Amino acid sequence: MTTEVKHITEYPVYAKVLIGLLVLTTFTILVPWLDLTAFTALIALVLASTKAGIVMTYFMHLKVEYILLKILVIMVLAIYVSVIILTFSDYIFR
Amino acid sequence: MTGNTNLHEEPSYLIDTGKRKGIMAWLTTTDHKRIGLLYLWSIMVFFIVGGILGETMRTELFKPGQQFYGPQTYNAIFTLHGLIMIFLIVIPGLSVVFGNFVMPIMIGANDVAFPRLNLFAWYLYILGAAVVVISQFTGNGPPDTGWTFYAPYSTQTHTNVIAAVSGAFILGFSSILTGINFIVTIHRLRTPGMGFFKMPLLPWAIYATAWIQVLATPVIGITLLMIIAERMFHIGFFDPALGGDPVLYQHLFWIYSHPAVYIMILPAMGVITEIIPTFCQKQIYGYKAIAISSLAIAGVGYFVWGHHMFTSGMSKEAIWTFSLLTFLVAVPSAIKVFNWVATMYKGSIDLKPPLLYAIAFIFLFSIGGLTGLIQGALATDIQVHDTSFVVAHFHYIIFGGVGFAFLGAIHYWYPKMFGRMYNIRVANVAWGFLFIGFNLLYFPQFIIGIEGMPRRYFDYLPQFTWAQQISTIGGYILGIGFIILIVNLFRKNGAKATSNPWGGKTFEWQLPSPPPMENFATPPAVPDNPYDYD
Ligand SMILES: [Cu+2]
Helix, strand or coil, X not given: CCCCCCCCCCHHHHHHHHHHHHHHHHHHHHHHHHCCCCHHHHHHHHHHHHHHHHHHHHHXXXXXXXXXXXXXXXXXXXXXXXXXXXXXXXXXXX | CCCCCCCCCCCECCCCCCCCCHHHHHHCCCCHHHHHHHHHHHHHHHHHHHHHHHHHHHHHCCCCCCCCCCHHHHHHHHHHHHHHHHHHHHCCHHHHHHHHHCHHHHCCCCCCCCHHHHHHHHHHHHHHHHHHHHHHHCCCCCCCCCCCCCCCHHHHCCXXXXXXXXXXXXXXXXXXXXXXXXXXXXXXXXXXXXXXXXXXXXXXXXXXXXHHHHXXXXXXXXXXXXXXXXXXXXXXXXXXXXXXXXXXXXXHHXXXXXXXXXXXXXXXXXXXXXXXXXXXXXXXXCHHHHHHHHHHHXXXXXXXXXHHCCXXXXXXXXXXHHHHHHHHHHHHHHHHHHHHHHHHCCXXXXXXXXXXXXXXXXXXXXXXXXXXXXHHCHHHHHHHCCEHHHHHHHHHHHHHHHHHHHHHHHHHHHHHHHCECCCHHHHXXXXXXXXXXXXXXXXXXXXXXXXXXXXXXXXXXXXXXXXHHHHHHHHHHHHHHHHHHHHHHHCCCCCECCCCCCCCCCHHHHCCCCCECCCCCCCCCCCCCCCCCC
């Protein structure tokens, strides 16, 4: 179909990603201790999404993929975010 | 048709050419056409079981009070009827049978992108079905929750919910794999020169469906696991006594199960869109509008699930939002209906069985759709919620819509699949029985639903007797129609089918009937317009 371009990610990049993930995990563990009540879950979810984003970008090579694939992934995320917002339109106002 | 090099004399896909013969050749096949037929046979067997269960319920309801089985059995039977009809028949339905059989041919491909994954998905489907069957005979009796497994009852009933839920979970995986397979197939295997807007409209519909399968099904998977966790470890997702929320179950369940309705209906709409131009010998009206409306239905369809929950105690802000969104999703469906009718206008209409089913589809689907709006409107929904009005509504959509489209599709592609014709007059008679029986069966349920006949009730007040009896008689007429239909399709004395008996324009009609194992010896030439009749 199209000519395959080989993308080689260098080890230092992977190492930095690993350190980043470990730092974020530490935050995840520390957040409940800060006693932020309702925000605890929100911050934990943001941290988890950030980690997932990093994994997709580097380990799953989304960074170097075709634009079409990036659009599809963004579309999927948009749908899930909308679904969660709609669900909370019940919980917040109930 | 001129200059077509694909009408060559290769052995048909029905003839075993590999090293395995007979049943083993079928059970190990990776050919999309054979896998389509594997699904067709499986679905037919399950449909006969589910149909007989339905007929027993109609017989039980012929008179008030108990005829021949009691309330607990009735609960178990409508649960199994729902599980079979929804999870084993209409969710895979047209997508796995005709999406497998004709979609790759329509885009000029020789198979799907992942043929082995395709076969694996069929095995998962059979495994899931087997687990559902096992759930009926093990544990403390068959589940009595209804196919929706609503919490908190599903977490408390002593019946065998865990096994049934596990079966549905496995079926979900089969559905996801099929969805991934079809998305990749349509992106990667279109024949050179076929852009998205040169594809026929069934592949468009299958494509939109596949996205819903991939994105929505994981939600039901997680939800079903949560039921199992709640039952086994008393975690408290849904049980208020443990700090849970039963409405959360309804959210999670319908986040999947409303889009699942579009998994069922979109391929049906795709089939109707193929049948109508062929039997009117006319260019489809509004090609792009139909293609885009499939995506619009899939997209907006994610955001309307709350219309199943207007009486659940959800916040009124959410209720308003979901009601508005529900009215919006009716628009792309209506676009399709208008375009089909506009296609038929001034066409040279040939009332062959496939077109009869397509016309019945438009009629029944419209009744189902318009009664859906009654439930989308907040005030009227309170009146009809959980009554037989809802039962009538979704049978008009699922059976009158998806079911009739499935039968239309079988009568349309039957010559291509099996290389021979069926008796057209007998097929028309069967259609008449089905159409009359269907309306007698379900229309009275609208009326007594408005009058307050609850759904899922084993017994009823005497004033509903007249309608229940018309329904039961309609159910028997429907059954007779199916017997005539099946006998007609199984009689092996039909004439040999030509490659293009209906005068269709899409690629499958350029191949011999039945097609060879490798569909295309040379890539077919792509026309600018897949429905170029004028
Ligand atoms: Cu719905």
